[in-house]
Amino acid sequence: MTKFTDLNLNPKVLKAIEEAGYENPTPIQAGAIPAALEGRDVLGIAQTGTGKTASFTLPMITRLARGRARARMPRSLVLCPTRELAAQVAENFDTYAKHVKLTKALLIGGVSFKEQDAAIDRGVDVLIATPGRLLDHFERGKLLLTGIEIMVVDEADRMLDMGFIPDIERIFSLTPFTRQTLFFSATMAPEIERITNTFLSAPERVEIARQATTSETIEQAVVMFKASRKDREGTEKRNVLRALIDGEGDKIKNAVIFCNRKTDVDIVAKSLKKYGYDAAPIHGDLDQSQRTRTLDGFREGSLKILVASDVAARGLDVPSVSHVFNYDVPGHAEDYVHRIGRTGRAGREGKAITICSPRDEKALDAVENLVQKQIARLENPVKAAPARSASEEGEEGAKPKPSRSRSRSSSKSDSSKPAPAPVAVEAETPVTATPERVEQERPVSTSSASHGSSNNSSSKSRSRGGRRDDRRDDKVIGMGDHMPSFIALSFEQRRAG
Incomplete structure (x- = not known):
């Protein structure tokens, strides 16, 4: 089985790996690290959780251990889709480069520009950034990318999902053609394939397991x-x-x-x-x-x-x-x-x-x-299980659903006095209309009664104005579950005329 000691890493990097408790590389690390140490472009395809981050941090630290950075001109660049991933990559560099004198800067949103500018002005060996914040610094004239020796794109498929591909293409155009590119992704969409064909030169393809597979554990x-x-x-x-x-x-x-x-x-x-x-x-x-x-x-x-x-x-x-x-x-x-x-x-x-x-x-x-x-x-x-408690459902189920179509006057009247006893439909008490209502509420004539049963005419007569103290709205077939009397009035006026 391959060990980290077999991969020609810097002795100080191996010491940091040992202190972190690792001995054997994962398959993606064993495949990508030797090619990266040789200065070749690498296209790494592996599912999440396989150790892709160490696949580029370890060879980068080894290669950057010699040399010094200049102000505003970082020597390497790591692009990440999210702040959290960028922060994780920065932690990996802290872990594996603690015995090597390398400087780094983290450019992410939500952090003061002033602190980031100060770090860049001092010169950094490793620049870890999200695409948006990196371009912000570049457009403000605070950053030059012409000194980039190694460029890493991490989680490229996530970059695609978040709409960062145009930014990635622009950043590639700002870096030297002679750079080394390490490109890592969990899946290879057609757009990602196009970018790798455009910006990578004869890359070493390291593919671990089938694309977009889940761990068997x-x-x-x-x-x-x-x-x-x-x-x-x-x-x-x-x-x-x-x-x-x-x-x-x-x-x-x-x-x-x-x-x-x-x-x-x-x-x-x-x-x-x-x-x-x-x-x-x-x-x-x-x-x-x-x-x-x-x-x-x-x-x-x-x-x-x-x-x-x-x-x-x-x-x-x-x-x-x-x-x-x-x-x-x-x-x-x-x-x-x-x-x-x-x-x-x-x-x-x-x-x-x-x-x-x-x-x-x-x-x-x-x-x-x-x-x-x-x-x-x-x-x-x-x-x-019911969505509500059994007692709640029982109480609500026992109550009839209240009518929602009563007029305001009916609601107020019902709340102020008890409801009268039901009146037999067949028994109708004649009502004399007042002069001021005679034009609005015309009594039902004998001819109009011939259009329906006596039951219907009597109930309609009460709903029009016969028993104003009753305040009941009778159901009308064909007009929904319930219809207020003031709506029925207009129909009966036309029928009576």
Whole structure:
């Protein structure tokens, strides 16, 4: 079996690797490091959690150990799609370069430009950045990319999903043609293939396992969920999530819950905290300092459940994550691979459970086609349970549904005095219309009564003005469940005329 000592790395780098507790490289590391040390371009394709970050940090540190950086002209550049991934790469450099005198700078959003400018002015060997913030510094005249010797693009497929490909192409055009390029991705979409053909020169292709596969150490399952009512979907879905968490019990050391929408991230986190779960949200709209505190707490173990958008699907390196819950099926099948890749890392066992509603079934089919396996179905843990308590349902079920079509005057009259006893339909008391109402409420003539039964004419007569103290609106067949008397009046006027 290959060891790190067999890879011609700098002795100081090997010392740092040993202190970190590693001895044998992963397959992607064993394939990419020798080619990178030779100065060749590398195209690395491997699933999440296989050690791609060390595949480029270790040879970069070894190659950059000799030489010095100049002000505003970094010697190497690492592009990452998210702040979290950039911060993780920076931590890797700190770990493996602690015995080598190399400087680094981290350019990400949510941090003061002044501090970043000061770091660049001193000169850095390694520049780690997100594309947007890097171009901001370049356009302000604070940065030159003409001294780049090694350029790394990490999680290129995520760059594509986030719309960074035009920025990546522009950044490539600003770097020297003689640079070495290390390009890593979990999947190879056609657009990614085009970029590699354009900007990489005879790369060493290192492909580990089939593209977009999931780790065999991850147990996968899906719960098919259908809400009892559309307006209860969110509440019932959160009930299912809590039941799944409770069902795993002590098996959950810590967990990541992924949602498709940022609003759902906040709602789910708030709901879990309300029910006593140790949970916190993280997504792109939060302040960077808050995101950092939340991630640090999750890594240190003081936070048990992290509710996240896909901003955390890449770059979240917590080796001991035991569970991943997909509150939604991701819209892009590739994101499923990266989400569940947060668990089962470095050969550990993990579990991923997905909740699938009817509108997500097509997305689930796409996921199963991508990973080329059918995901096991779990029984809905709250399928037989009502959405509300039995006492609540019993009380509400016993009450008739109140009419919503009464006039305001009727409602006020009913609330001010008790309802009169029902009057027999056949018995009709003649009513004399007042002069001021005679034009509006014409009495029913004998000819008009011939159009319907005596029952109908008598009930209509009462509803028009015969018994104003009754305040009852009678049902009219063909006009819905219930119709107020003032609407029927217009019909009867025309019929009477």
